[in-house]
Amino acid sequence: MYQKLLPKGAEVLVEQQKIDQATLSVAEQINREYADKKVAFLTIMNGGMIFASELSLHLNIDMEMDYLQLSRYGKSTTGGQLVWKYQPEIHMHNKHVILCDDIYDQGHTLKAAHDWCLLKGAASVKSVVLVYKKHDRGYADYEPEYTALKIDDHYIFGYGMDLEERLRHLRAIYYLPDA
Ligand SMILES: O=P(O)(O)OC[C@H]1O[C@H](OP(=O)(O)OP(=O)(O)O)[C@H](O)[C@@H]1O
C-alpha cells in the first residue's frame, strides 16, 4: 500500500491487526483499574497521537483529555536534550493522570512528564505505551505501568512514530532490518 512512501528495504515489524488486539487488551486493563476514578488522559505529542486516539475509543471511564508536548529526538534516531514544547493548563489536582505515548525507549520523556504531573498535584500518575523497546543502552529510573507490545531494539516508524518527522501516518509499525 505504501510502496511509494517507504524507504528502500523497509519491512513491517507489527501488523495493524496485532496492534489493534494489543490496544484492546490494554484498554480492558485500564477500564477495570480506573472504573471509579476521575481521570486526566494526557497524550504525549506528537508520537502518541494515533495510539492515544485508538486507545481512547475503547475506554469507558470518566476522563478529560488533553495533551502535552515534550521532545528529545527531533529528526534524529538517538535521543538528546529534553525540550518542553507545550504544557497543558488542565487541573490535575485530585485527578488520576494517565500519560499515553507511542514508545518507551530510554524512558526520559515519560519520567519527565510523570514528575511534572505530580508537581502539578495529580493524585496519581501512570503511563500507557504502545511499544516498549528492549535494549541494553540504559533506561531512566521509570517504567510504564501498561505496555501493549514489546519489541527488540530497532528504530521503528509508523503508527505515530516518525522517521525524520515523516511516515507517522502508516497503519502498521515498520523498521529497516539493515539499518
Ligand atoms: O523513552 P525515550 O527515550 O524518552 O523516547 C521516547 C519518546 O521519544 C519520542 O518522542 P520525540 O522526542 O521523538 O518527539 P515526537 O513525539 O514529536 O516524535 C516518542 O514519541 C517518545 O515520546
Ligand code: HPA
Ligand atoms: O524507535 C523509535 N521510533 C520513533 N521515535 C522514537 N523515539 C524513541 N525511539 C523511537
